[in-house]
Amino acid sequence: MPIFKIAFFSLAVLFFVQCKKEKLITNYEVVETPSFGDNLNKDKDKTNIEFHGILTTNLFQKPSSINELTRTDRVIQSCGDKTLINEVIISNYMNTSFVKLPTRKFMLDSTEKFVTDTYIRFFIRRPTEAEKTWFINFINSSKANPNFRPELVYSSFSASDEYMFY
Amino acid sequence: MKRREFVKKAATLTAGSLVMPYLLPSGRLFAKTNAPLAEHVVYVIFGGGLRQQDSILQRYLADSQDFAAEGNLLHNMLEGTPPTSKIAYGIGEGGTQPIPKILSKTIQKQGTIFSEMRAISGGHYGGLNSLITGSGVAGQGLKVRPINPTVFEYARRFGGFKATDTWFIGNSIGNSLPLLNSSNHPDFGLPYGANFFAPNITFGSDGYATLQNAKIYHPQEELEPMYKMKNFLDNSFNIKKGDMPGIRNTDDERTKIKEFISNTFVRQAAGQLPMPPVGGGDGATIGYAAEVLRVFKPKLLVVNMSGIDGCHSNFTGYIQAMHRADHALGFLWNYIETQIPEMSGKTIMCFVPECGRNKDHNPIMDANDWYGYDHGDANSLRVFGGMVGPNVPANLMVGNEANPIGKVTDFNLTIAEILGYKSEVQGAGLIDSQAKSLFERI
Numbered sequence: 001m002p003i004f005k006i007a008f009f010s011l012a013v014l015f016f017v018q019c020k021k022e023k024l025i026t027n028y029e030v031v032e033t034p035s036f037g038d039n040l041n042k043d044k045d046k047t048n049i050e051f052h053g054i055l056t057t058n059l060f061q062k063p064s065s066i067n068e069l070t071r072t073d074r075v076i077q078s079c080g081d082k083t084l085i086n087e088v089i090i091s092n093y094m095n096t097s098f099v100k101l102p103t104r105k106f107m108l109d110s111t112e113k114f115v116t117d118t119y120i121r122f123f124i125r126r127p128t129e130a131e132k133t134w135f136i137n138f139i140n141s142s143k144a145n146p147n148f149r150p151e152l153v154y155s156s157f158s159a160s161d162e163y164m165f166y
Numbered sequence: 167m168k169r170r171e172f173v174k175k176a177a178t179l180t181a182g183s184l185v186m187p188y189l190l191p192s193g194r195l196f197a198k199t200n201a202p203l204a205e206h207v208v209y210v211i212f213g214g215g216l217r218q219q220d221s222i223l224q225r226y227l228a229d230s231q232d233f234a235a236e237g238n239l240l241h242n243m244l245e246g247t248p249p250t251s252k253i254a255y256g257i258g259e260g261g262t263q264p265i266p267k268i269l270s271k272t273i274q275k276q277g278t279i280f281s282e283m284r285a286i287s288g289g290h291y292g293g294l295n296s297l298i299t300g301s302g303v304a305g306q307g308l309k310v311r312p313i314n315p316t317v318f319e320y321a322r323r324f325g326g327f328k329a330t331d332t333w334f335i336g337n338s339i340g341n342s343l344p345l346l347n348s349s350n351h352p353d354f355g356l357p358y359g360a361n362f363f364a365p366n367i368t369f370g371s372d373g374y375a376t377l378q379n380a381k382i383y384h385p386q387e388e389l390e391p392m393y394k395m396k397n398f399l400d401n402s403f404n405i406k407k408g409d410m411p412g413i414r415n416t417d418d419e420r421t422k423i424k425e426f427i428s429n430t431f432v433r434q435a436a437g438q439l440p441m442p443p444v445g446g447g448d449g450a451t452i453g454y455a456a457e458v459l460r461v462f463k464p465k466l467l468v469v470n471m472s473g474i475d476g477c478h479s480n481f482t483g484y485i486q487a488m489h490r491a492d493h494a495l496g497f498l499w500n501y502i503e504t505q506i507p508e509m510s511g512k513t514i515m516c517f518v519p520e521c522g523r524n525k526d527h528n529p530i531m532d533a534n535d536w537y538g539y540d541h542g543d544a545n546s547l548r549v550f551g552g553m554v555g556p557n558v559p560a561n562l563m564v565g566n567e568a569n570p571i572g573k574v575t576d577f578n579l580t581i582a583e584i585l586g587y588k589s590e591v592q593g594a595g596l597i598d599s600q601a602k603s604l605f606e607r608i
Contacts, residue, residue, distance in 0.1 A: 042403075045411060075376045077339040080347045080362030081329070082412035084420050088427060091381040134398060138391075147387040156395035162403040164411060 042165035048073040052089070055158055058121065060098045087159045094151050104149045111136050114150070122157040202586035203557040203605075206513040208459070208502065209317070209468045209581065210495055211297055214475030214487070215290070215541040217523035218548040221488065222281050223567070227252055230481065230527065231536045239489045242496025243273045243517075243552075254534060255485040257444060265444050265489060268496035273517075277554025278562040278608065283572040285521045286598070288546035290341055290475070293520030293574070298346050298468070300578025300591075302598035309342050312349040314596045317578050318360035319349060321466045324587035329415045330422065331465040332360035333458050337451040337472055339364045348413060351596070359413035360466075361423070365454030369430055378431045385421060393417045426461055433457075440505065442497035444490060448473040452494040456501045463508045465585060469498075477523060481536035499554065514558060514584050516577055518551030549574065553604065557584075564608055575601040 046054065049069045056064040064072075072089060079085035093099060107114045115135040119127040127135065135153075142148040157163060219229035221240060226249045227233040238246030239255050241264075248264060249255075256264040273279075286296035291308055295301070301314040315323075318332040336343040348359025367373055383389045397417075415423060433439050440460065441453035448471035455469040471491050477484035495517060503510050525545035527537030551572065565571030575598035582591040583603040591597060 071372045072376050074339060074367050074372050077344050078362075078364035078367035078373065080334070080344070080360065080413050081415050081420070081423070084415060084423055085377075087420070088377050088380045088424055091383065092377055092379050095379050095381045131402060135395075138395065138398075142391055145387055145391070147384060148391055152388060152392045153395060156392050156399060159396055160399035160403065161405040162399060165403075165405075 042162060045165050048076045051086070051164060055090070055163075056093065059093055059100065059154070059158075060096075061100050082164075083159060083161075086164075087155070090155050090158045094155060099151075101154060102150045107139060107150045107153070108143060111139050114153075115139070118153060118157060122154075122160075122163055199589040200583060200586050203584045204512055204514040204555055206464065206509050207466050207581050207584050208455075208498070208513055208515045209466070209577065210498065210515065210517040211294065211468065211470040212491055212495065212517050212519045213290070213294070213470055214472035214519070215477065215521050215523045215546065216474055216488065216519040216549065217477070217539055218282070218545070218550065220485065222279070222550040226485075227536070230539070239485060240492040241267050241272070242269045242492050242499075244279070245272055245274050254482050255489045257486075261482065261486050265493045268443075268493065268500050273495070273499065273515075273552060273554050274563070275561050277552055277558045277560060278564060278604075279550060279552040280564045280572040280604065280607070281550050282565045282567055282570040283518070283549050283551050283574060283576075284570055285519075285547045285549045285574045288521050288542040290472075290520060294341075294343075294346060294470070296574050296598075297518065297520050297577060299349065300575045300597040300601055302575060302600070309345070310350065311345045313351065315349045315351045315354040315358075315594070316346065316360070317468065317581055318347060318466065319351070319354035319358035320578070320582055320587065320591050320594070321585060322358040322360075323354060324582070324590040325465065325585050327465045328419065329359070329361055329413055330419045330462050333455075333462065333464050333467045334360045334362045335451060335455040335458060335467065335469040336362065336364045337366060337448060337470050339367055343470065353594075356410045356413050360468075361413065361415070363454065363458070366450060368427070369434060369454065374431065377427055380424070380428060382425075382428055389417075389421060393420075422462075426458075429461075430454075430457060440501055442494045444493055446490075448487070448491055449494045449497075452498050456498055456505075459502060459509065460506055463506065466581065474519075477539050478528070479530045479538045480532045481538055482532050482534050484539075511556060514553055514555030516551070516553045516580065518574055518577060519549050520574070522546040522548045551577070551604075553580070559608060562608065572604060572607050573598065573601060576604050576607065580604040 052069055052072045053063060076082060076085050102114060112132065115132055116126060119125060119131070217230070219225045222244060223229070224236060224238045224246045226237050226239065227235040233252060235249050235252045237249030238244055241248060253264065254261040256262055285293055286302055287293045295312050298316045299312050299314040300317065303313055318334065321327050321332050334347045344362055344364065347362040348356045383392065430439070439453055440456040442449040445453060451471060452469060455467060458464065459467060471494065473487035473491060474484050476487060499515055502513050502515070521541050523539040523541045523546050524543045528540050530538040532538065551574070578597055579588060579591060579601050580603045582588040583605055588603060
C-alpha cells in the first residue's frame with residue numbers, strides 16, 4: 001500500500017526534524033575583552049592644557065589650577081619644539097616636593113610590576129611582551145647607575161609621543 | 167658581471183642618488199648650486215606696518231599730520247638730517263630726546279637699500295607669510311601654518327642645516343606667529359622647520375614660573391638613559407609626520423637648548439644678556455635674538471618686530487617705536503660685527519617690513535592730536551628694504567618713488583643665493599613667479 005509507505009516515510013522524516021526541549025541555561029558565557037586598549041587607536045592629540053592637566057594629576061595626584069595650565073599653555077606655544085619644552089616643564093615638576101613617585105627599591109625589586117604599572121598609569125594600557133622585556137632588561141642593565149631612578153622613567157613616559165595622544 | 171645585473175645595479179644606483187637627498191632631513195649629498203655669498207643670514211622683519219612717507223621718505227609730520235616738520239627718524243639705518251621741530255619720537259618726557267646713534271656708519275653707507283619695493287599684502291599675517299615663504303599667495307588663512315615652504319625649510323632641506331642652525335624669534339605668540347617656523351607643505355613641513363622662541367613669553371614671567379626651576383640632568387647618567395627610553399617609546403608608537411606637534415631637534419640639540427634656557431634665566435638675573443641700551447618691547451626681542459646668535463651662531467635667524475603697529479591709534483607711539491626699532495637694528499648689527507667673532511664679516515643682515523600703512527589717516531587722534539594710520543590700501547603695499555654685509559654693494563640706493571624696484575618676496579630667493587641653494591628653491595616652483603634675488607635687481 002503506497003499510502004502507508006508515504007505515511008511511514010513522512011513520520012520518519014518528522015522524527016528526525018522534530019523540535020527538542022530546550023536545555024535550561026544557568027550561566028552565560030562572556031567574550032573576553034581586554035580592559036586596557038592598545039596604542040593603535042590613539043590618533044587625537046591632546047591640547048596643551050589637556051596634556052598638562054592630565055600630567056600634573058598623574059604626578060601630583062591633584063589637578064593644577066586653570067591659571068597654571070593657561071600659563072603653561074602660553075609657554076609651550078612660545079617654543080617651536082613641543083617635545084623639548086614639555087621635557088623642561090616635566091623636569092620643573094620633578095623638582096618640586098609634591099611629586100609622587102615609586103621608590104627606586106620598588107623599581108629594582110619588582111621591575112615587572114613597576115613596568116606594567118607605569119604603562120597603565122601613563123598610556124592606559126598594558127605593555128606588549130616586547131615592550132615589557134625591553135624595559136625590564138633596560139632597568140636591570142641600569143642598576144649600576146646610582147642616578148637611574150623612577151623619575152627618569154616617568155619623565156620618559158611623560159615626554160613620549162604616545163602620551164601626547166589619546 | 168652579467169649585462170642584466172649591470173643594468174639593474176646601475177638603475178638602482180641612479181634612482182638612489184636622485185631620491186636620497188630628498189629623504190634626508192639634514193645633510194646634503196650634492197655640492198651647492200651657487201657659491202655662498204656669506205655663511206650666515208640674519209633677516210629682520212622691521213614690522214608692524216611701516217609707512218613709506220614717515221620712514222625712508224623722511225617727511226616726518228609733513229606728510230602725515232599736515233605740519234611742516236621733516237627729517238630722518240632712522241639714523242642708524244639711513245642717511246639724513248633729523249627733524250628740527252616737534253621732536254616727539256625720542257625717549258623721556260614727551261619723547262623729546264632722540265636715542266643716541268649706535269652705528270658710526272649708517273646701514274645705507276655700509277650696504278644697499280631698495281628704497282621703493284612692493285609688498286604682497288597690506289595685512290600682517292599675509293605680509294609675514296610673503297616674507298617667510300617668498301610666495302605670492304595672499305589667501306593664507308589665520309591659525310594655520312603657511313601653505314608653501316618657509317625660508318627655514320628651504321635652508322634645512324637644500325642647505326642641509328640642522329634644526330639649531332635655523333631660528334625664528336617672534337615678539338609674541340599672537341597673530342599665529344608660532345606657526346611661521348614651518349609650513350604644511352607635504353614635501354617640506356615640520357621635519358625641516360626652525361626652532362622658535364617668543365622670548366617675551368619663554369623668558370618672561372610665564373616662562374620664569376614654568377621653566378626656571380627645571381632640573382639640570384647629568385648628560386650621561388641621567389639624560390642619556392632618559393633619551394634612550396623615550397626613543398624606544400616613540401619608535402613603538404611611530405607617530406605620523408602629519409601628527410607631529412612641533413619640530414624635532416636631535417638629542418644633542420635638545421640638551422644644548424635646555425642648557426640655553428637654563429643659562430638664559432641665570433644671565434637674565436645677572437643682567438648679562440645683550441640688550442640694546444634702550445630696551446623693552448621690540449628691543450627685548452632683538453636682545454634675545456642676539457643671545458641666540460651668540461650661543462648657536464645659526465646659519466639663518468629671522469626676528470620679528472611689531473611695535474610700530476600701535477599707529478592704528480597712537481601716532482606718537484608709532485614714531486617712537488620706529489625710532490626704537492632703528493636703535494634695536496643698529497644694536498643687532500653692531501653686536502654681530504663686534505661681539506660674535508664667528509659671525510663677524512661672515513653675515514649678511516636683511517631687513518624689510520611686512521607691509522606699509524595707508525595714505526590717509528583714520529579719525530583716531532592721540533594725546534598730541536595726531537591722527538593714526540591703518541593699513542590695507544595701495545599705499546600700504548609701498549615698503550623699503552635692504553641688506554648689508556659681505557658681497558653686498560656699499561652705499562647703494564636702488565629704485566625710487568617713480569621707479570619701484572624689488573618685491574618683498576625677493577628676500578627668500580636672496581637668502582637662498584646668499585647661502586648657496588638658489589636654483590633648488592627656484593626649481594621647487596613654490597615661490598612668487600616674479601621673485602628675483604635682490605642681487606639680480608641691483
